[in-house]
Amino acid sequence: MFGQMEHIQTSYLKLLGEVAFLRASRGVDSERAMETLVPEASEVDRLKQELEESQRKARRLGEALEERDYAKTHVEIKKKTAVYVRHQMDKEHAALVKLLGEVAHLHKSLTAA
Numbered sequence: 001m002f003g004q005m006e007h008i009q010t011s012y013l014k015l016l017g018e019v020a021f022l023r024a025s026r027g028v029d030s031e032r033a034m035e036t037l038v039p040e041a042s043e044v045d046r047l048k049q050e051l052e053e054s055q056r057k058a059r060r061l062g063e064a065l066e067e068r069d070y071a072k073t074h075v076e077i078k079k080k081t082a083v084y085v086r087h088q089m090d091k092e093h094a095a096l097v098k099l100l101g102e103v104a105h106l107h108k109s110l111t112a113a
Contacts, residue, residue: 005051
């Protein structure tokens with residue numbers, strides 16, 4: 001982001017230089033032409049503040065996205081765990097039903113004898 005701002009500032013200064021050159025070639029006094037080359041300190045300060053605020057917002061958004069991603073991952077893990085536990089319970093239930101059937105069959109054969 002800093003490189004992009006630096007590029008914008010460089011482009012801005014080049015354009016100001018061209019404007020000053022054009023004004024000088026048209027007969028505008030050189031002092032007035034040079035005034036346009038140097039941005040006012042208040043403008044530079046304002047741009048710096050905007051950049052800092054943008055960086056703070058970007059940081060906050062990044063943190064919020066990280067928190068969201070963490071929450072989504074946490075939910076996904078819980079979901080997969082629940083599916084796994086359900087599958088295990090189904091297997092254990094099937095084994096229990098099978099054992100109960102065998103016990104009933106053994107009980108029936110023992111009482112018949």
